[in-house]
Amino acid sequence: MELNEMMRFDREHIWHPYTSMIDPLPVYPVRSADGVYIELETGERLIDGMSSWWSVVHGYNNPVLNEAVKSQIDRMSHVMFGGLTHEPAVRLAERLVAMTPDGLDRVFYCDSGSVSVEVAIKMALQYMQAKGEASRTKLATVSGGYHGDTWHAMSVCDPDVGMHTLYDGRLPVQFFADRPGIPFGGEWDENDIASLRGVLEAHHSEIAALIIEPIVQGASGMWIYHPEYLRRARELCDEYGILMIADEVATGFGRTGRMFACEWAGITPDIMCLGKAITGGYMSFAAVMATGDVALTISSHEPHSFMHGPTFMGNPLACAVANASLELISQPHVLPRITEIDQRLREHLECLRGMSKVADLRILGAIAVVELTELVDMARMQKRCVEEGVWIRPFGKLFYVMPQYVITDEQLGTLCRAMVRILSEQ
Ligand SMILES: *Cc1c(COP(=O)(O)O)cnc(C)c1O
Numbered sequence: 001m002e003l004n005e006m007m008r009f010d011r012e013h014i015w016h017p018y019t020s021m022i023d024p025l026p027v028y029p030v031r032s033a034d035g036v037y038i039e040l041e042t043g044e045r046l047i048d049g050m051s052s053w054w055s056v057v058h059g060y061n062n063p064v065l066n067e068a069v070k071s072q073i074d075r076m077s078h079v080m081f082g083g084l085t086h087e088p089a090v091r092l093a094e095r096l097v098a099m100t101p102d103g104l105d106r107v108f109y110c111d112s113g114s115v116s117v118e119v120a121i122k123m124a125l126q127y128m129q130a131k132g133e134a135s136r137t138k139l140a141t142v143s144g145g146y147h148g149d150t151w152h153a154m155s156v157c158d159p160d161v162g163m164h165t166l167y168d169g170r171l172p173v174q175f176f177a178d179r180p181g182i183p184f185g186g187e188w189d190e191n192d193i194a195s196l197r198g199v200l201e202a203h204h205s206e207i208a209a210l211i212i213e214p215i216v217q218g219a220s221g222m223w224i225y226h227p228e229y230l231r232r233a234r235e236l237c238d239e240y241g242i243l244m245i246a247d248e249v250a251t252g253f254g255r256t257g258r259m260f261a262c263e264w265a266g267i268t269p270d271i272m273c274l275g276k277a278i279t280g281g282y283m284s285f286a287a288v289m290a291t292g293d294v295a296l297t298i299s300s301h302e303p304h305s306f307m308h309g310p311t312f313m314g315n316p317l318a319c320a321v322a323n324a325s326l327e328l329i330s331q332p333h334v335l336p337r338i339t340e341i342d343q344r345l346r347e348h349l350e351c352l353r354g355m356s357k358v359a360d361l362r363i364l365g366a367i368a369v370v371e372l373t374e375l376v377d378m379a380r381m382q383k384r385c386v387e388e389g390v391w392i393r394p395f396g397k398l399f400y401v402m403p404q405y406v407i408t409d410e411q412l413g414t415l416c417r418a419m420v421r422i423l424s425e426q
Contacts (some may be wrong), residue, residue, distance in 0.1 A: 003029065003041055025379050028386060032167050033060035033207065036407050038391050046391040049401035054218070056281030058328050059406045065280050068324035072317050079132070081109070081313040088319035088360035095326050096287055099259060101268040104289035108306070109177045109314040113249035114148025114310045116286035117211070119308050120245045121152045124209035127243060127294050130301035136208040138172075140199055140242065144179035146219035147211060147247050156211050160221040161396075175199050175207060180225035184215065184264075184364055193232040204240035209271070212284070214261035218250040222369040222400050224362045229271040230265035237270075249275040253329050254405065257338050257365035270294050280325035285318035288392065329405075338405055341366045342410065345401075348416030352423060359397070368416075369400040370423065388418035397422065 007029060016027055025164040029041040036059060038046045051057055058065060072088065079086065093107040121139065128136040136266060139156055146162070147153040155161055155172045164171060178195035182188055200207065214230055217223040246269035251261035255277065257262055262272070262310050275286035298306050314316075328334070345368040352358050352370055360371040376394045385392045392401055392415075399419065403412060 007311075010140070027087070028122070033058040035061070036404050036411055042324045044386060044389065046386060046389055047407075047411050048243040049390055049392040049403055049419075051277075051402050051404050052281050053276065054255060054402055055253060055276040055279070056255065057255075057277045057405045058280045058325060060281075061330075061405055062280065064328060065282055065321050065324050068129050068320045069282065069317055075316075077313065077317050078315055080311070082309060086314075086316055086319075088316045089314040092319045092323050092326070094148075095323065095330075096274070096289060099326065099330070100272060100274075100289050101260065101262055103268045103291050104115070104272055106194075106290045106295040108288040108290065108308070109319075110286050110288065110308070111310050111312055112148075112284045113273065113286050114150040114153045115310065116249065116273040116275055116288050117147045117153040117156075117245075118150055119245075119288045120211070120273050122308055123271055123288065123290060123294055123298065123306065124245060125241045126298050126306060130297050133208075134239075135205055136242075138174055138176065138203070138206045138208065139335075140175040140203070140207045140210045142177050142196065142212055142217075144217045144221045144223055145213055145247075146217065147213075148249075161220045175203050178222075179217070179223065180229040182229065183362065184224040184226055185351060186226055188226055188228040192229060193236070196233060197236055200236050201241060204242060207240070207242050209243040210237055211247060214246045214248060214251055214269075214400070215264050216251050216261060216367060217255055221396075222362065222365045224365075224369070224397050224407070227265040230262065230267055234265070234267040234269075234425050243270040245269060245271045245273065247273045248271050252340050253277040253326070254335055255260050255367060257342055257367055259329075259335065277329075278325065279318055279321045280328070281324070281399060282318050282321045283315075283318050285315065285322060294308065306337050310393045325405035329386075334405060341403065341405070341407065344409060345416065348413065349419065351373065352420060355423060357423065366405060367400070367402045369398060372397045372399060372423075384422050385418065385424075388422060390415050390418040392419070 031039050031041045037047050038048050052069055096107055097105045110116050122380050141156040144158050147156050155174050177199045182192045246262050248260050252274045272289040279285045287342050342365050345363045349368055351360050357375045362369040375397055381394050
């Protein structure tokens with residue numbers, strides 16, 4: 001296809017994420033991607049700083065993941081999961097049960113992170129119904145969260161950054177506590193949990209579950225908070241008989257330097273949402289982990305089943321590539337490498353702290369966030385990144401990277417130096 005024609009058709013007919021059909025932000029055409037490099041149709045090779053939204057962690061075109069998909073595709077791409085099962089799904093469940101915090105030993109497969117949040121919420125509501133606590137129909141959460149773009153997921157996203165104003169009067173109304181205020185590595189202050197305690201104390205009879213992103217609040221603001229908050233939140237949930245849903249769609253599988261961010265606080269949620277990196281970024285897929293208590297309570301009451309079952313549930317191709325991805329992630333060098341990446345990010349980016357345009361610098365695991373004092377000019381900044389040979393997509397006041405786990409020190413240096421250079425000229 002001729003490039004100009006392709007770009008014209010794209011611009012006139014295709015919606016990209018969160019964009020206008022009248023005046024869209026520019027998009028860059030990609031020819032291929034390999035390892036940490038994204039190659040544009042125009043010839044540039046960019047070092048990937050985004051892991052394609054947290055998902056591609058072992059590199060694009062990874063030979064191990066390619067092989068997993070290819071060998072599965074010759075056996076079967078898909079069969080329905082109603083009344084049938086298969087080895088890729090069972091092996092993956094075995095792995096997930098073994099990897100996730102103790103107690104999470106029931107697995108529900110679904111299509112995407114947002115759907116996993118819907119599934120988790122349905123589990124919590126059905127659980128409360130089964131327990132005879134049908135008045136518990138709402139959710140508690142904290143400000144500054146992001147849980148996806150579907151309906152109930154949207155209702156627990158940050159009320160300001162999210163789409164609450166747009167759908168005011170139609171979205172379900174949930175209970176919001178203040179965002180965790182103490183940063184990761186800061187000194188814990190008991191006052192930080194007061195807002196959540198207040199919300200749960202006042203409304204627990206209406207609340208089925210607390211949903212929260214553990215340690216790192218991602219897409220709504222890239223905020224990294226104190227693990228004690230999570231421990232206290234777990235205690236409060238127990239105290240008030242509320243289920244805890246940990247949304248690890250972004251943080252799961254090593255991103256924060258632990259396999260799951262919940263491990264920083266040593267807690268087990270009742271329900272855990274997993275997505276994004278689960279397939280190494282090969283395809284959309286998610287899993288919801290639940291405790292035996294959640295699964296068995298739901299199943300011992302009318303209608304004795306959990307009422308969800310997507311068409312592509314347990315898709316064999318997705319399970320096969322997820323098995324390969326999780327095997328790679330479980331190799332003993334991977335988590336220590338993420339800790340090294342954390343260290344390198346600090347070495348390269350610490351110099352930004354003094355800059356007048358920089359309000360805050362936050363680093364944990366393979367995540368580095370530069371918060372600026374002013375909104376970024378997205379189109380201009382994006383263009384500068386491409387000129388510097390890196391792929392970074394800033395939003396709001398945030399210029400941030402979450403590189404792949406396979407990035408080398410040299411590539412990471414190039415990525416970080418480009419960030420520093422671009423920020424120096426602001
Ligand atoms: C991305 C994300 C989701 C939504 O996942 P999709 O696959 O985009 O539907 C949900 N929760 C968190 C924490 C996320 O980062």
